Amino acid sequence: MSTQRETPTSTPAKRRILGPCSVVFTAANTGSWRLERPQLDESKCIRCGTCARSCPTDCITVSRDGCPVVFDWYYCKGCGICVNECPKNALSLVKERGEH
Amino acid sequence: MLKMMAASKGLVTHGVSSCQGCGIELIIRNVLDVLGEDTVLVIPPGCAALFSGTGPEAAVKLAGIQGNLENSAAIASGIAAGFRHQGNEHTTVCAFCGDGATVDIGLQSLSGAMERNENILYICYDNEAYMNTGIQGSSSTPLGASTTTTPAGKPVGSKDLIQIVMAHGVPYAATASVADLGDLRRKVKKAKGIKGCRVLHIHCPCPTGWGYHSSKTIELAREGVDSGAWVLMEYENGRVKLGRRPSKLGHAEDYMKLQKRFRTAVGELTAQTNERIISRYEYLEKLERLGGE
Numbered sequence: 001m002s003t004q005r006e007t008p009t010s011t012p013a014k015r016r017i018l019g020p021c022s023v024v025f026t027a028a029n030t031g032s033w034r035l036e037r038p039q040l041d042e043s044k045c046i047r048c049g050t051c052a053r054s055c056p057t058d059c060i061t062v063s064r065d066g067c068p069v070v071f072d073w074y075y076c077k078g079c080g081i082c083v084n085e086c087p088k089n090a091l092s093l094v095k096e097r098g099e100h
Numbered sequence: 101m102l103k104m105m106a107a108s109k110g111l112v113t114h115g116v117s118s119c120q121g122c123g124i125e126l127i128i129r130n131v132l133d134v135l136g137e138d139t140v141l142v143i144p145p146g147c148a149a150l151f152s153g154t155g156p157e158a159a160v161k162l163a164g165i166q167g168n169l170e171n172s173a174a175i176a177s178g179i180a181a182g183f184r185h186q187g188n189e190h191t192t193v194c195a196f197c198g199d200g201a202t203v204d205i206g207l208q209s210l211s212g213a214m215e216r217n218e219n220i221l222y223i224c225y226d227n228e229a230y231m232n233t234g235i236q237g238s239s240s241t242p243l244g245a246s247t248t249t250t251p252a253g254k255p256v257g258s259k260d261l262i263q264i265v266m267a268h269g270v271p272y273a274a275t276a277s278v279a280d281l282g283d284l285r286r287k288v289k290k291a292k293g294i295k296g297c298r299v300l301h302i303h304c305p306c307p308t309g310w311g312y313h314s315s316k317t318i319e320l321a322r323e324g325v326d327s328g329a330w331v332l333m334e335y336e337n338g339r340v341k342l343g344r345r346p347s348k349l350g351h352a353e354d355y356m357k358l359q360k361r362f363r364t365a366v367g368e369l370t371a372q373t374n375e376r377i378i379s380r381y382e383y384l385e386k387l388e389r390l391g392g393e
C-alpha cells in the first residue's frame with residue numbers, strides 16, 4: 001500500500017516536469033501535401049471573406065485593395081473547402097502540376 | 101516560455117498535421133480566437149492531441165496538458181481549483197475532447213465535474229467515432245454508420261450527450277456546428293462569460309472517417325443541421341432554446357448519401373433514422389415550450 005507523502009506538495013524544493021514538454025512553436029510544411037490547389041477568377045470575386053473564414057489552415061488573406069485573395073502556399077493543404085464555400089464560384093480546384 | 105520558430109496570425113500554428121479538410125482545425129481556431137491568450141488547454145489523446153504538441157513541438161501559443169482519455173474533466177477541475185487558490189478569476193480552463201473521450205471513456209469524470217459545477221469550459225468536438233486510432237465506433241456513432249468495429253453499420257443509435265449534460269443542471273450548455281461558425285463563436289463567447297461548468301457539444305465532420313471529399317466538410321455539416329440530424333440548441337438556467345427550425349427536418353437522405361460510412365444503411369435504416377430525428381426534435385420542442393411557461 002502506498003503511503004501519503006509527508007512533505008507538502010505545494011512548496012517543492014525543486015520544480016520538476018515529467019514527460020515531454022512542448023516549448024518550440026513550429027509549423028509543418030503542410031502545403032507539400034497538396035495535390036490540387038484553389039485558383040481565383042478575380043472578375044467574379046466580391047472580396048466577401050467567406051473563403052478565409054472557411055479555411056481550416058487559416059492560410060487565406062482577403063484584401064480590400066489589389067489582388068483580392070492571397071493564399072499561403074506553404075500551408076494550403078488543397079482541401080477545397082474555400083472553393084466549395086465561395087458564394088460567387090470565383091474559386092476552382094486545379095491540379096497542382098498543371099495538367100487538367 | 102515558447103521558442104518561436106514560426107509565425108501565425110492567431111494562437112494556433114498554420115501547419116498542423118490534421119487531415120485535409122479536418123473539422124477540428126476549423127473548430128479549435130475559432131474557439132481559441134474567441135477565448136484568447138488567457139486560457140489553459142486540457143486535451144486528451146485523439147486527433148485534437150495534434151494541437152497539444154508532439155514532443156518538443158508546440159502547435160498553440162498556450163499552456164496546456166495532454167492527459168488521458170478518462171480524465172480530461174478531472175484534470176481541468178484540478179487546474180481550476182489551483183487558480184481558485186491563487187485568487188485567479190480570469191483564466192479560462194478549457195478541456196477540448198473527442199467524442200470517445202467524452203461520451204464513453206471520460207463520461208464519469210465529466211459527470212463528476214458537472215455535479216460539482218467546476219469552473220471549467222468543457223468542449224466535445226464530435227466526429228462520431230474514435231478517429232485517431234483507426235475509426236472505431238463510439239457511443240456517438242450514429243445508427244447505420246459503418247466503422248471498423250461496426251463494418252455492417254452500427255445497429256443501435258447514439259447517446260444523447262446534450263440531454264445527459266442537461267440532466268446535471270449545469271449553468272450553460274449548447275450544441276454548435278462548423279456549419280455556422282458565427283453561431284459557434286457566439287456560443288463560445290457566451291460560455292466564456294459564465295461561471296461554473298459549461299459544456300459545448302460541436303458537430304465535427306471528418307473526411308477520413310466519414311468517407312467524403314475534403315471540400316465538403318462545411319457543406320456536410322450544413323446538411324446535418326438542415327435535416328435535424330444535428331440540432332442546434334442552447335440550455336441556460338434550466339431552459340432549452342432551439343435554433344432555427346431545420347428546413348428539411350426528418351430528411352437525412354442527402355446528408356447520408358454524401359458519406360461512404362452510410363453506404364450499407366439503405367431503405368429501412370434511412371427511414372428509421374428519419375423517424376428518430378423527428379421524434380427527438382419534437383421532444384426537444386416540448387422541453388423548449390416547458391421552459392417558456
Ligand SMILES: Cc1ncc(C[n+]2csc(CCOP(=O)(O)OP(=O)(O)O)c2C)c(N)n1
Binds near residue numbers: 227230231238
Ligand atoms: C483508456 C484508453 N483506451 C484507449 C486509448 C487509445 N486511444 C488513443 S486516442 C484514441 C481515440 C480517441 O477517440 P476520440 O476521443 O473520439 O477522439 P478522435 O480521435 O476521434 O479525435 C484511443 C482509443 C487510450 N489512450 N486510453
Ligand code: SF4
Binds near residue numbers: 044046051068086087
Ligand atoms: S469567398 Fe469567393 S467571392 Fe468571397 S472573397 Fe473568397 S474568392 Fe472572393
Ligand code: SF4
Binds near residue numbers: 054
Ligand atoms: S484549399 Fe483548403 S487549405 Fe487551401 S486555401 Fe482552400 S480551404 Fe484553405
Ligand code: SF4
Binds near residue numbers: 306
Ligand atoms: S481522422 Fe478525421 S478528425 Fe482526425 S485529423 Fe483526420 S479528418 Fe480530422
